[in-house]
Amino acid sequence: MQPSSSATDNFGIVDLETLTSMSGLEFLNGMLRGDLPAPPIAKLLGFQMTAVEQGRTVFISEPREDHYNPIRTVHAGYTATLLDSCMACAVLSTLPKGTGFTTMEFKVSLLRPMTKDTGTVRAEGTLLARGRRGATAEGRLTDSKGRLIAHATTTCLVFPF
Structure with a gap:
């Protein structure tokens, strides 16, 4: 499912x-349809959600020089943010109305460097388990050839608003 053009230009904070x-x-x-704004971090880092279903989300982005660290590769924080976003949204996709969550911890394993020449990357988050008070998910970041760049796991605390 591809986002509408308005979804890629619509950023902001949704009221509680x-x-x-x-x-x-x-x-x-x-958010995917563009009826609600994407979070400001998506604009800052240049990523967008392209698919969502119960327990799974997909984000895409294209690494730029703006994402570089001092040694001319993409900063690990960019990778971590993409993976945290896809995993957290995989958890969010399973929550009922009036329920929130927060990331308690996540671990990222970096396997290969990225540069501006890497091209479009895909971050896919998948729910592993969800209970009344907690959830876990995993994420995979791949390049356009399907090669694994990084993978991650997260644990989230689930709570009523």
Whole structure:
């Protein structure tokens, strides 16, 4: 599922009333359609959600020189943010109306460097398990040839708003 053109130009903060009035999946689908704004971090780092379903999300981005560290490769924080985003949204996609979450911890394993020449990368988050108070998910970051760049796991705390 591809985002609408308005979804790629629509960034902002959603008010708490709107956020709590729908399930996580409804909320994420609203962002995907462009009915709700994408978070400002997506604009800052240049990524967008391209697919969402119960327990799974996909983000794409293209590494730029803006993402470089001093040794001319993409900063690990860019990788970590993409993976944290796809994993957290995989968790969010399973939450009922009026339920929130926060990342408690995540671990990222970096396997190969990225540069501006890497091209479009794909971050896919998948829910592993969710209970009443906690959830775990995994993420995979791949290049356009399907090669694994990095992978991660997360643990999230689930709570009522």
